[in-house]
Amino acid sequence: MSYQVDEKGYYGEFGGAFIPEMLYPNVEELRSQYIEIMQSESFQKKFRALLKDYVGRPTPLYFAKRFSEKYNTKVYLKREDLCHTGAHKVNNTVGQILMAQELGKKRIIAETGAGQHGVATATVCALMGLECIVYMGEIDIERQSPNVARMKMLGAKVIPAKSGSRTLKDATNEAIRDWINNPVDTHYIIGSVVGPHPYPDMVARFQSVISEEIKKQLKEVENTEDPDYVVACVGGGSNAAGIYYHYLDNPKVGIIAVEAAGKGIDTGESAATSALGKMGIIHGSKTLLMQTGDGQITEPYSISAGLDYPGVGPMHANLFTSGRGEFISITDDAAMKAGLELAKLEGIIPAIETSHALAIFENRKFKPDDVVVVNLSGRGDKDLNTYIEYFNL
Amino acid sequence: MNRINQKLEADHKLLSIYFTAGYPNTNDTEKIIVDLEKSGVHFIEIGLPFSDPLADGPTIQQSSTKALKNGMTTEKLFEQLEGIRDKVEIPLIIMGYFNPILQYGVEKFCKKCSEIGIDGLIIPDLPVDVYHENYQDLFEKYGLLNIFLITPQTSEKRIRFIDSISNSFIYMVSSASVTGSTSGFSEKTHEYFKRIHEMNLKNPQIVGFGIKDHETFTKATKFAKGAIIGSAFIKNLNENGIESIKEFVWNVKALT
Numbered sequence: 083m084s085y086q087v088d089e090k091g092y093y094g095e096f097g098g099a100f101i102p103e104m105l106y107p108n109v110e111e112l113r114s115q116y117i118e119i120m121q122s123e124s125f126q127k128k129f130r131a132l133l134k135d136y137v138g139r140p141t142p143l144y145f146a147k148r149f150s151e152k153y154n155t156k157v158y159l160k161r162e163d164l165c166h167t168g169a170h171k172v173n174n175t176v177g178q179i180l181m182a183q184e185l186g187k188k189r190i191i192a193e194t195g196a197g198q199h200g201v202a203t204a205t206v207c208a209l210m211g212l213e214c215i216v217y218m219g220e221i222d223i224e225r226q227s228p229n230v231a232r233m234k235m236l237g238a239k240v241i242p243a244k245s246g247s248r249t250l251k252d253a254t255n256e257a258i259r260d261w262i263n264n265p266v267d268t269h270y271i272i273g274s275v276v277g278p279h280p281y282p283d284m285v286a287r288f289q290s291v292i293s294e295e296i297k298k299q300l301k302e303v304e305n306t307e308d309p310d311y312v313v314a315c316v317g318g319g320s321n322a323a324g325i326y327y328h329y330l331d332n333p334k335v336g337i338i339a340v341e342a343a344g345k346g347i348d349t350g351e352s353a354a355t356s357a358l359g360k361m362g363i364i365h366g367s368k369t370l371l372m373q374t375g376d377g378q379i380t381e382p383y384s385i386s387a388g389l390d391y392p393g394v395g396p397m398h399a400n401l402f403t404s405g406r407g408e409f410i411s412i413t414d415d416a417a418m419k420a421g422l423e424l425a426k427l428e429g430i431i432p433a434i435e436t437s438h439a440l441a442i443f444e445n446r447k448f449k450p451d452d453v454v455v456v457n458l459s460g461r462g463d464k465d466l467n468t469y470i471e472y473f474n475l
Numbered sequence: 476m477n478r479i480n481q482k483l484e485a486d487h488k489l490l491s492i493y494f495t496a497g498y499p500n501t502n503d504t505e506k507i508i509v510d511l512e513k514s515g516v517h518f519i520e521i522g523l524p525f526s527d528p529l530a531d532g533p534t535i536q537q538s539s540t541k542a543l544k545n546g547m548t549t550e551k552l553f554e555q556l557e558g559i560r561d562k563v564e565i566p567l568i569i570m571g572y573f574n575p576i577l578q579y580g581v582e583k584f585c586k587k588c589s590e591i592g593i594d595g596l597i598i599p600d601l602p603v604d605v606y607h608e609n610y611q612d613l614f615e616k617y618g619l620l621n622i623f624l625i626t627p628q629t630s631e632k633r634i635r636f637i638d639s640i641s642n643s644f645i646y647m648v649s650s651a652s653v654t655g656s657t658s659g660f661s662e663k664t665h666e667y668f669k670r671i672h673e674m675n676l677k678n679p680q681i682v683g684f685g686i687k688d689h690e691t692f693t694k695a696t697k698f699a700k701g702a703i704i705g706s707a708f709i710k711n712l713n714e715n716g717i718e719s720i721k722e723f724v725w726n727v728k729a730l731t
Contacts, residue, residue, distance in 0.1 A: 098605065100573060100600045100601065100602065101600060101602060102529060102530040103599070103602070103603075103623065103624040103629065104530060104624070104626050104628075104648060104651065104652075104653075106602065106633070107626075107628040107629070107630070245533070245536050245540075246526065246527065246536075246540065251527065252527075255527055255529055259529065259530075259532070259653045262529075262651065263651060263653060264651070265626075265651045266628075266651075361577075362574045362577060362578060363572075363573050363574040363577065363600065364527070364574070365527075365529075366529075366600070373578065375578065376549055376550070376578065377549070377575030377576070377577065377578030377579065378526040378543060378575070379527050379574070
């Protein structure tokens, strides 16, 4: 059994494309061509060149010595925070902007929560000279104003999503509605491994460069391509999909997914989908999602805007229900503490999303000779205000 | 014969009205249905509200949000519709997104619809291929007609496929848009209506999206068998209240 997507777009029983007929031509156009385009030599050449010269890849695999000593195990950090724009998100937007060009699209739309994916999309649109429209929840616009300014500087138009809860879920709804209204000239750059097939697979493939590099880098320092564990935070799950990708079907490598417990799983203010979710349909995908008994999608909560999503990608839903992945949830408080700790021990200020992944070491013990690779998915600059307020810095 | 098919045999154009159950007030459902039938509407689409209606514009979104705030649920809708067949003859179609139906249980949902006397379903995010593979037998077992959408971008091959597995009418979306668009019908839309008409499909077509009054109704039904009004009806409920149903319908039908 494989944990990769099957030919119908499913991971086990999760995935598929539950979309209104209005979206069918757009999604079908992409589905029927994405593999062929991505595998073509000319595409790979352009993609690899941009990853190297523009994004700054390969990113280092850094042995975190003091952090490892503290937790008595061997922790490596995959430094996605050093990517251009400050997070792994740009791996996907570079790939998708090239995809959009191959498909002859002239107009790019995207959704964003914290603004990282919005910035990464605006960046590649500026690079290619394409029109860029980013949907962002009205509430997120207020709490993430520096990223709104960055998008504007990069020439993107930021449209507030005013429906529903006015956060990421609703920004995604608005982006999908835009795509329904503009079916011919527009490409929708989804920022995570969510949405209708082929998006989860396409985004995972673009992010898979992360585990591809780890294999080579680990071989040099540990003389093996396979760590004992790969660890990542999961909101929608794109950085996790990237670090798991080449290890999905390798049982020697343990997969650990870290979700945001918010104020605690049972507080009603949480985003721990594996603990609180049930199978359902969100944004065109059958997956685990947080919902009422009546099937209405509920509002998640996390201190980290990037983990504040009521579902997970179908790959992760399958990793959870099959038992292939170990799922851990981390509260706001534990994450904030772990973020500060990494800053003090290693001189790296992580994004609060990433801090969740770092927080597991407090309670999840590893053997001294275990090699644990944590995806350091983003840097903490965007979160300075939250850190300042939380710690009274 | 299913009530929808009986109605489709009529020699006049058909008017279908969509409303969101639980809006403006939780318990308006029965009154709206009864008044719509009395006013001379031919089909009724009862909207099952959903938190994330992807294919809908602001008007229907807001009515759904309000309905959910009012406490509307699938269970409650079925309670309200209990006994509706003692009061009306008109074909009733439930329109709802797939997730609430999935959570209720697809078979249980179909069974309940059948017991109440619902004639058909429109589930915009249940794609025709998934329906065909997984649910068609179930819907047929309970005598429910599932109605599919086509758009100006739907390929001829796919339209033929949808026609082949439909047994009532095809819901023809007038333009590439979410519901409630007010841009009117362009020359291109007219050509699309004509193109579909000339395909000689076995199922008649009912046009939806962008129909709001007598003029747009007339244009939409030049080639098609009928048309559906949703957002404009909800807007009218919002502005003129639940007592204005007859006036709204008569205006669309240009009756005095």
